[in-house]
Amino acid sequence: MHALKQRVSEDLRNQVIDLRRRHSLRAVATMTGLPLGTVKTLVSRSGAFRDNDQHRALFTLPTIRVSASTAPAVQVLPSQQRVTGDKEVDALLWLRSVIATGQPGPIATALEAAKKIKTPLKELEGRYTAFLRLTNPDNPFATFSSIGFADLEALASKSVRDQALRVEGAARFGDSLFANTDAEVFCIKAMDGLQRRGSMLDYDKDEVATRFHARPDLMPRTLTDCLCELKYWSHLYWLRNVVDIYGSDGPPESTARDWFVFGLLAEIRPRDKTEALAVFRYLVASERDGMAESESILCNLIG
Incomplete structure (x- = not known):
């Protein structure tokens, strides 16, 4: 590692990491003029492309706690009624x-x-x-x-x-299903003061990205991180929706975060075919494969 530090400047090291977010290892080696093995070593030692445990902890639902209040109760069957006369x-x-x-x-x-x-x-x-x-x-x-x-x-x-x-x-x-989660509080704080231009989804995308990139500790580093967060938002939505269809969306800041992370699927390079396939399956299962970002995401997956 000492020899590697002597040969590669900090600026070039940062350039390699930045390029790797959008290009393959081989492409980064060609663009920087570095040997492929050196690029692989720099990327591996940076830790920038490993799953972000801090991010994962925030975007994980609370652990299931079984109690008498949450266990299925014995149901009383509804009474028969004369509704139509038929x-x-x-x-x-x-x-x-x-x-x-x-x-x-x-x-x-x-x-x-x-x-x-x-x-x-x-x-x-x-x-x-x-x-x-x-x-x-x-x-x-x-x-x-x-x-x-x-x-x-x-x-x-x-x-x-x-x-x-x-x-x-x-x-x-428990009784806090509709209270803002820690993840939602994070989104609200990160976007504090950012004005909407119209509908609840109408934030400036570049401004949203700037706000969230300012918290790199809670940024997804990998496509797997992205999928985990997207699953978090979807699961939270459906847990709320089944109780109150009108109260399931959560704050608009969390919706903006969901779309921001969805866009990252077109920016973060897949680490392997398994990860790329997981993203493709997500697109189909989530019915987001028809969204405007989908073509860019698919291009990212196939390189």
Whole structure:
């Protein structure tokens, strides 16, 4: 290492690290005129391309704590009600309300009971749609609630998933699910005084980047760091969304941070094919592969 310090100036060392953030090791060697082995050594010893443990600690959800208050409670089944006057439609409405409890036992019973209904469920969906249209003649959106009325399997899957998220949110946060997390507080402080130009997403991207780059200790160093943070924001959103659909976005500063980190997927070079593949899978699974940044991200992944 002593010999390496003699041969490479601090400025050149910093240049190598900066170039490596956007280019392959071989490309950095060509651009700087350094041997490939020297570039590899400089990059490895810098530690700049290892996962950032301090960043990871901030963007990690609280540990799940199981208690009597967060354990699933015994559900009281909803009472049957006369809603439409059509016995079969009302029976299906009741089965849907049972499924909506999110409890596996009652859901399984409800799905079995639905199989005993002689009329095709799609026909009952049509009858329910007609009822909504008749009773809400001035509301063109009234029939929207009948969409998927007959798809009990989809409702069951969503109900179980939502219930699991509700239990997880309580186990991780207790009564503080909607309080700003340490990560959100960091974003708010980092962007203090930065004015929005319009909508809640309308911050100047360069100004946002400048604010977050000013805290290098909490910057993602690798694509894996980026994916971990993006997963954090997504998971936090869904934990809140299942409880309150209108209170799940969090502060606008955290939304700006999420998009900033998403943009870093186009800037930080993948360390290997496995990391590149993980980013590609994230793009597809998150349905962000159609975003404006996606082409740049894909170009970054393939070099």
